[in-house]
Amino acid sequence: MHDVRHQHLLEALKHPVLQDEFAALILVLDRHGRIVSFNRACEMVSGYAESEVRGRHFDFLLPDDQRQNVHQVFDTLVHQGALTNYANAWIDRDGREHFIQWSNTVLRDDDGATAYVIATGIDVTRYRETSRNWIDADNRYRSLVEISADIIWDTDANGVYRYVSPRVREVLGYAPEEIIGQPVDAFMYDKTEIHHLHAYLRQPAIRREGFQHFINRRRHKAGHEVILSCSGTPYFDMHGELLGFRGTSRDITELHRMEQRLRASEQRLRLSQHFAHIGTWDWHIESGELFWSEEIWPIFGQQRETFEPTYDNFLATVYPEDRDRVLTAIECCLADGERYDVEHRIRWPDGSVHWVREIGNVQTDDDGRPTRMLGVVMPIDERKQAEQRLLASERRYRFLVENAADAIAMLDEQANILEVNQRACDLFDRTRDALLGTPLCHYSPAGCQDRHQDVFERIVQADTPVTEEIRIRTPDGRAIPVELRAARLSLAQGSQIQVILRDISERRAQEEARLRQEKRQRNALVREVHHRIKNNLQGILGLLRLQARERDDPRQLIENAISQIQSIALVHGIHGQRADGQLHLCEMLPAIIDALTLHESRHQGHELCMDIDNPLAVQESESVALALILNELLTNASKHADAPERPLSIRLTTRQDTGKIHIFSPGARLPDDFDFARCLGCNTGLELVRALLPQKGARLVHTQLADGVRTELDLYPPVVQRGAGDDQPPTESHVPPETLTGEVS
Known part of the structure; x- marks a missing residue:
């Protein structure tokens, strides 16, 4: 409470700077809540001029549901005179709602009674909307994290896990709470790799720019090895200090094993070529004479009788787009003694293109001038094809992982479709525009609408994700069985339902086939039981006859x-x-x-x-x-x-x-x-x-x-x-x- 001469203060509040240029809202009320002063900022927020509101009670600016609370705050301020901070909404002339954060004080008369209330406010509507949008975005992010095929993680600057997504349970067998609080070197499959991990993460470039596809081996809770490809990005505080890393880890165990098998295959191929199919060459630089061993002619697809091995003839066989690269490699070898090691294509007389690898080096005379180049050449068609297969396999793998295989849709509380991905369009056999705005139950086959509606109502009421099996109807009348996984999201604009739909037609067909097979096996088992009982009885009769022939004593028999x-x-x-x-x-x-x-x-x-x-x-x-x-x-x-x-x-x-x-x-x-x-x-x-x-x-x-x-x-x-x-x-x-x-x- 400030005990000042209010007449001078009121005159000061009418200064042009406070009235017209000051960004904050300045509102002066008498002890009865009537408006005495209303600056330019108040006019811009409310849409009313000061002349329209002076002398009116302030509650016409309030929403109906807030008037009682605001009156209580005002009465407390008038009678107790305490400095008060408060927030409430204003309704402008056009009916729009603005959220104002107020700081209030009072002016007293000579008798100590409250004469005026001065309220200074800030319009925080945009900040409030931004906060709501951030919360919505965070909810969507968390929902995607829950269903992501990768492990999503967050560590502090010391490398201690602060968050891991539930996917870690499927990949490593641990619950998230078993990982959180553990250092990043926990659960390493080979403890000797811990030093390498720390050395890698301490690199300045890594701590500044992050890392991509860092391969490390972890131990599953069951004891076996799991190979992860990790990517992370550092994040910093406002002063540039490292706060930690956020990133993802992908299980590439099977892919890594495939790569190992492929590399082993390539190694065996190289060894077999070394012992069975490698040619040697010797080029005398000054004379231009080129010597080829017997194996080189078939590598180049040439006949010894029709092809003369000279330097120019060799260059003529090199694929035109590779010729400059081969010449550059030869020049570097001759000029600097750099090892000649180049892979390039060659064209055979029949027009086919093949890959070879050449390895060699230069010999010089006493003055250091190059005199000869000697080396080997080997065909590498199979290795190149294997590399291309590996690259194609990697592209297919990344495409399958990075593009959802399931249909994903967002629904409102009335089950109307708000958003879908391409897989959902494929599943429903309809375009995105045709699906948006339509209720999900619209695609239920005849006789399933009531059950589907019950399922959706249970999803809306449930606090945890729900899994159900339903059927959807395609334009051609087919009823496709799908597995529905749904979760309700609470957003600022209302609740929405996120659903994942997976086509289980093939699974259902297999189950029906299995049931038919089990029935056939059960019938066969019944027949077998009857057959065996008959055989056992016949066997018992045979044993009795055998004993009867050998023994005269009925008791012993x-x-x-x-x-x-x-x-x-x-x-x-x-x-x-x-x-x-x-x-x-x-x-x-x-x-x-x-x-x-x-x-x-x-x-x-x-x-x-x-x-x-x-x-x-x-x-x-x-x-x-x-x-x-x-x-x-x-x-x-x-x-x-x-x-x-x-x-x-x-x-x-x-x-x-x-x-x-x-x-x-x-x-x-x-x-x-x-x-x-x-x-x-x-x-x-x-x-x-x-x-x-x-x-x-x-x-x-x-x-x-x-x-x-x-x-x-x-x-x-x-x-x-x-x-x-x-x-x-x-x-x-x-x-x-x-x-x-x-x-x-």
């Missing part, structure tokens, strides 16, 4: 048949219990041992040990045969063991994709004439084993030892193979003799 049938049942039982349908050898062997223990009264005690590198899955077509083989081998070993105090020793070992089963029967003896390969000395069980043993993927060996018989069954593909989805460290399990279940711990 039934026990053997039960054991064999139980082995078959175990196979199908384990198959049915596993979600993946696989039958693992480490499950099959203990199960068969358990079954024999329960059903064989004479079964010898056993000790089972399993050393599992990885579970082996038994081929389904061989599972029943393998179960019967193990049943007979274990039954034989138990029946012929002759050392009651010692249990059977059973060991299963798996390594990579092979398995070995050792069965030791203590005290057992093989017949003197035993020969398994010729079926000599084999009982009924071993005859069955011999009949069931697969021709490929299995080997069975019986060995007579001093204290018993050792049986070794080796299994390998195709009978067994590594179990799908099993990637576990080696385990070893021991089951003591008194434990008969053989379970793996």
